[in-house]
Amino acid sequence: MKRAGDELERDSKRQKRDYRSLDSTAIFQDSTQEKNSSELLEWVPNEPGFISGTIAMRWRLASGNYRVKIQMFSTVHGEQQLEAVFSGNCAGELHRREVEFKLNSELLLSLDGAVKEKASGSKTTLPIVLKYADGVALQLKAPKQASSCLIDTWFRETPSEPPAEEPPQATPTPAPGDWFATPKANRLPVFAIPKSELMAVDEELSPSPPEKPASGRSIAPRKSAEQPQPDKPLNNIGNSSPIPTSQSSSRLARMVPSASADVFHPPKASAPKENPQKHRDVVAPALPKAARATTTSTSTSKLPNNHASTSKLPETTSAAAKPSAPRSPSGPDTAKESEPILNKKQRKYKKKQEKRKALKADQASVPAASTSTPSVPAYAKPPLVKPPSVHMERIPTANPTSIPSPQGPAPSSSSFRTPPADPVHIPAPQPPTPSSSVANPPSAVKPRLKVPWPCIALSEVKGGTHGWSTNSVIGVVTSYTSPTRTGKGDWTCCLHIVDPSNCDETFIPTRYEGLTINCFTPSYPQWLPTVAVGDIVILHQLRAKTGNDFMDVVVNGYGDKLKWAVYDHQKGEISHGDLGDAPQSARLGADGYGHQFSPFYHATAADSDYCSTLHEWWQGVSKKRREAMGTVHQIGAGPSLSHGPKRKHKLASESQPGEYIDCTVRVIHGYQTDGPYRLYCTDATRLDGARPYQISECPRSLVEFLFQIDMWDGANEVGLTMRPGEHYRLRNVLVKGGRDGYVEGKMSEAKIRKLDAEGEDAADAELKALISRLQPHDDADADVDDEVPLKLIAQMNEREFSNCVVELLHKDESQRAIYVSDYSSHPKIPVINDVWAHGLDRCVLKIMLFDQQVGKMKDFVVGQYYRIMDLRLRMNDKRELGSTLAGQESLICPLNPKSSSLEEWKQGLIERKNTLKSKNQTESFQQTAPRPIEISSPKNRRNLSTIKEVLESTKCPATFFVRARVVDFFPFHLREAFIRKCTKCNSPIPGNRLACHGCNDVEKKYVGVVCMLRLLIDDGEDRMKVSVSGKVPVLNGIEPTLLLDDPEAARHFSKHMRPLLNNLEAVHEGIVTNELVEPSTDTMITLIIDNWKGKGEELVYGLRDFEL
Structure with a gap:
């Protein structure tokens, strides 16, 4: 007969490892x-x-x-x-x-x-x-x-002398009539196979060892086996054969009949081998060739077809699954030695396998065990069978017979049975029963394609280890927001997308599925993704980081990195929406000299195929959810089992905070914020505790009847379609108190229905009542006087919303701030040390603008009178009051000339302004009027110049000697004369920072302390400002330091400057305490003044020194 040695000698995996030895x-x-x-x-x-x-x-x-x-x-x-x-x-x-x-x-x-x-x-x-x-x-x-x-590093020179061990016996040559060639044994896998139900009887189902060869040698024990080489662990795996350890016995246990009557125990079973040495992976030691040849009878190697069993093992019965007392043929340490040493990856794999088997066991319908013919479960593939003898007969599967049921209890650890004379007969596997298919219906269709590289599934989007990570995704849009402006002026929108990795396909969507992505672009709203609900969007170069709760992931797409595309399922192609006037690409940077960038991604064929499959999957999911929604509605139509109070239709005036109501309203105005859609509506009744609104789109007669509703989630999408003047029925509206104390509404569900007053809803009782209540307001005069309560700035309290009438004094677009005054003094408002605020100490209020208020700043006119709504004073870290205005509402409006009440407030403001102006002129005259003083002659006879001559001189640099006196200084407090300054960019450092933020000076290398004192001098005819800074003789003996942090240095500096300033510091302190201190600036002194060119080629004047 033909020898089957050529096929069996080839082992591809062995060949891949052989090159290491060379x-x-x-x-x-x-x-x-x-x-x-x-x-x-x-x-x-x-x-x-x-x-x-x-x-x-x-x-x-x-x-x-x-x-x-x-x-x-x-x-x-x-x-x-x-x-x-x-x-x-x-x-x-x-x-x-x-x-x-x-x-x-x-x-x-x-x-x-x-x-x-x-x-x-x-x-x-x-x-x-x-x-x-x-x-x-x-x-x-x-x-x-x-x-x-x-x-x-794999290569090692083999030792010249063989290891001191018994030489392996040569493989016996088969006889000429023996056609069977002993096959190679499979290598022991690195990972440990998890136990199953059949592995509970491992110790009793140990396979019998092979018969001893003619020489009388048995399998060599572990000590005489070839030890693994620690420096070539993978090479040892590739060249080793399995050893009959307890681990291999557990695998063979699943390959023998489970009936106790068919188990054969040899009289002398070899002891299980010890676990191999752990070297990063479990390594099986190599055996001598003779040992390999003799152990093949217990392996699961490739065998000729007429000797390999092709039958499957039926499910074991309960009697066979319960072994008797465990047997320890090799001593008490056998159980400990049989535990395999697993690394972390193998333990993880073992747990995964156990979970997978437990899940299959729970889902499948396993038939009960029978004493005659156990059936094979439809969900599991029966294990292979290994008879206890070396040569096995091939069992035909055409007419299989069953294995006899076990008789009596399992054998004890010391009992042995002879092998059965008849061959083992095993039934063929049965096909799955119809009941099992019905019990486990297939889930929704998943996309057959993998996510194209470099995109990843949404569930795999993770934040960076130490910051942001870069990801690319493809998903289905379930919600989105329209482009809006941020506080910095950028365009932004928000998308919520899902894919099969984070979507529950059989139930109604929840807030935990999908991924929310914030997109930004600096210049063109058309560069943001143009999507609709149900579209497939491709987003590349997203930035992700872990949220503050270490659970959620924050994902943003920035204008200089984000690339996107939308799949059009009708045309089957990729699109980028309508560009309009926006360019296809542009140079980045504020000056337009950056690199060329385009936010539009050009998809590949793999992207299009995946998008097509994703669309088909989403259609199936949407259909399932619609069916689930329909079932819910059908159940709700039946008799209700709830005995609680039902939600009632109420007017705004009848509602209370904390309750849910249904209402019928008319839309007045609405806009999309960064979060919800904000709707302003009315039912012509006054909501108790509502905010006083001033919206240009609202008729004045309805201002007091406005009802603000923030619409989230499903209600947000419907809110975008609601137009002013339309009537709607709103269900399940929560009336609640806001953070500012005012009452407002909130909606999350899309329970909104548009009403047609002239069509099918003409007979609706609630709609007819609403129209009748609104009729008087529709017919009223549009020029109704505003009756909003007003206050003076001096009367405002901290953190309280107030309305006031003011005059705009100054606006700073770089800081997005305006300065207003109603000419009433508040003791906690800081003093503004600017020329335009001279004489208005603690009467000027600085207001920071955000959101839509910034866009209206260009329309403000200095000197115009305005009414400001919802103004709230807040204390800063310097214990000084300031204010901010934000939001989308029109909070700053010019005064209505037809309003009599506002006209009265305007006249009162003008009277206070004139009174304060006349008072300042009187005080200024008293302080600066020439007095009969004795002018002392300078000690050194030099050419003296007047202030007028100094200002008219074009010589630069130059030094002048001026006879004058100091009449004022800046800053208001002398202890604030020294500040921090960045020596790198020559910019002052704000008081709330320790280093320059613009230069990223983390180590404070460029922080310096300089003097920023300014003096106002007068020679009796003219005035001019000079600075005191740098290393000049007038500051000799003064160490640059922050006087606010060093009281001793502040007292020393005040004493040093007293000959120059006289009692001006006491005059300033008296202004704070409302005490009148007469300035003593009688004596003229000689001032040495230098000039130099500053920014913009303007001349700057500084004080070098002075002489009494």
């Missing part, structure tokens, strides 16, 4: 094994191959590991980078050989022994890391070197 670098000669970036992403461990590139960066870590960044290049994918880490034995061997990874060196890196792990990727970085722990083969060629260096 030279692992031989793979570099085969160019077909080279992997590019896309092939590397799909590469799986143990698959041969190598990569090529150059070293772009390298690190030698403190732990002794090596870390390099490899730059790969291909004409298809361009330049891509990835990282490789060498640790453990691999790093130790590289260090021993003094391997140096130089920059720009050419590198050929074998993938053998590599472990691929996920990492955060980017546009030019692959999202994987290759880690080598056991060994590596590579080729290095440093720059400007002709030859390359081959490194193979």
Whole structure:
């Protein structure tokens, strides 16, 4: 007969490992094994191959590991980078050989022994890391070197002397008439197979050992076996055969009949082997060739068809699953030795397998055990059967018979039975029963295609380890917002998308599914994704980070990185919406000199195929959800079992905070905020506790009857379609108190119905009542006086909303702030030290503007009178009051000339302004009027100049001697004369910061303290301002320091400047305490003044020194 040795001798997996014993670098000669970036992403461990590139960066870590960044290049994918880490034995061997990874060196890196792990990727970085722990083969060629260096840490020279152990016995040559060739045994897998129901009887179902050969030798014990080589762990796996340990016995236990009557126990069973040495993975030691030949009878190797059993094992009965007292043939430590040593990855795999089996056992309908013929479950594939003898008969499966049921209890640990004389008969597997198919219906259709690279599933979007990570996704749009402006002036919109990885396909959607993405662009709203509900959108270069609660993920798409495209399922192509006047691409940067950028992504064929499949999946999910929604409505139509109070239709005046109501309203105005859609409506009744509104779109007679409703989620989408003047029925509206104390409404469900007063809803009683209540307001005069309560700024309290009439004094568009006054003084408002605010100490209020208020700033006119609504004073860290205005409402409006009440407030403001102006003129005259003083002559006779001559002189730089006196100084408090200043950008540092934020001065290298004192001098005819700063003689003996933090230095500086300022510091303090202190600026002194050119070629004057 024909010998079957050729087929059995070939073992492909063995051949892949054999090259390590020779030279692992031989793979570099085969160019077909080279992997590019896309092939590397799909590469799986143990698959041969190598990569090529150059070293772009390298690190030698403190732990002794090596870390390099490899730059790969291909004409298809361009330049891509990835990282490789060498640790453990691999790093130790590289260090021993003094391997140096130089920059720009050419590198050929074998993938053998590599472990691929996920990492955060980017546009030019692959999202994987290759880690080598056991060994590596590579080729290095440093720059400007002709030859390359081959490194193979797997290769070891074999020892000259064989190990001191019994030489292995040669495999016996088969007889000429024996056609059977002993096959090779399968290698023991690295991972441990989880236990099943049949593995509870492992100790009693141990396979019988093979018969002893003629020499009388049995399987060599572990001590005489060839020990594994620690430096070649994977090579040991590839060249080893299974040993009959308890682990292999557990696998064989699933391959023998479970009936106790058919179990055969040999009189002398060999003891299970100890667990192999743990070296990063579980390693099976190699056996001598004779041992390998004798152990093949207990393995699951490839056998000839006429000797391999093709039958399946039926489900074991309860009697067979319960063993008797466990048997320990090799001593009390057998159970401990049988536990395999698993690494972290193997333990994880074992748990996953156990969960998977438990899930199948719960879902499948397993028939009850029978004493005659146990049936095979439809969900499980029965295990293979291994009879206890070496030679097995082939059982025909045409007419199978059943195994006899077990008789009596399981055998004890010391009892043995002889093998049955008849061959084992096993029934063929039965097809799945119809009941099992009905009990487990298939889930919704999933897309058959994988997510195209570099996109990932939505469930895999994670925040970066130390900040933001870059991701690309494809999903179905379930909700979106219209483009709006942010506080910084950028355009923004919000998308909520789902895909099969984070979507419950059989139930109504919840707030936890999907992913919310915020998109931004600086210039054109058309550059934001133009989508509709149900569209498939492709988003590239998103930035993600972990939220503050360490659970949610914040995902943003920024204007200089985000690229998007929308799949049109009707045309089957990718589109980017209507651009309008927006360009296809533009240069970034405020000056338009940045790099060219386009936010539109050009999809590939793989993207289009995946989008098409995703659309089909979403259609199936939508259909299921509509059916589920319909079922809910049908149940709700029946008799209600709830005995609680039902929600009633109420007017706004009848509602109370904390209750849900149904109402019929007319839409007045609405707009989309960064969160909800804000709707202003009315039912012509006054809501108690509502905010006093001032909206230009609202008739004045209805201002007091406005009802604000914030619409979220499903109500948000409907709110975008609601137009002013239309009537709606709103259901399930929550009346609640806002954070500011005013009452408002909130909706989350799309329970909104438009009413037609002239059509089918003409007979609606609630609608007819609403129209009748609104009729008087529709006929009223549009010029009704406003009756909003007003206050003076001096009467306002902190954190209280108030309305006032003011005059606009100044606006600063760079700070987005306006300065107003009603000429009433508040003791906690800071003093504004500017020329336009002279004489208005603590009468000028600074208001910061945000949101829509910033856009209206250009329409404000200095000197115009305005009415400000909802103004609230707040205390800052300096214990000074300020205010802010934000939102989309018109909070600053010019005064209505037809309003009599506002006209009265305007006249009162003008009277206070004139009174304060006349008072300031009187005080100024008293302080600056010439007095009969004795003018002392200067000690040094120099050419003196007047202030007029100094200001008219064009000579620069120049020095002047002026006879004058100091009449005022700035800042208001002398202790604030020294400030922090950045020496790099020459800009002052705000008081609430310790370093320059613009220069990113974290280490405070450029922080300096300078004097910023300003003096107002008078020579009896003219006045001018001079500065006191820098290293000048007038500041000799003064150390630059912050006087606010050093009271002793502040007292010293005040004493040093007293000859120059006289009692002006006491005059300023008296103004704060409302005490009148007469200034004593009688004596003229000689001031030495220098000039120089400042910004804009303007002359700047500074005080160098003075003489009494």
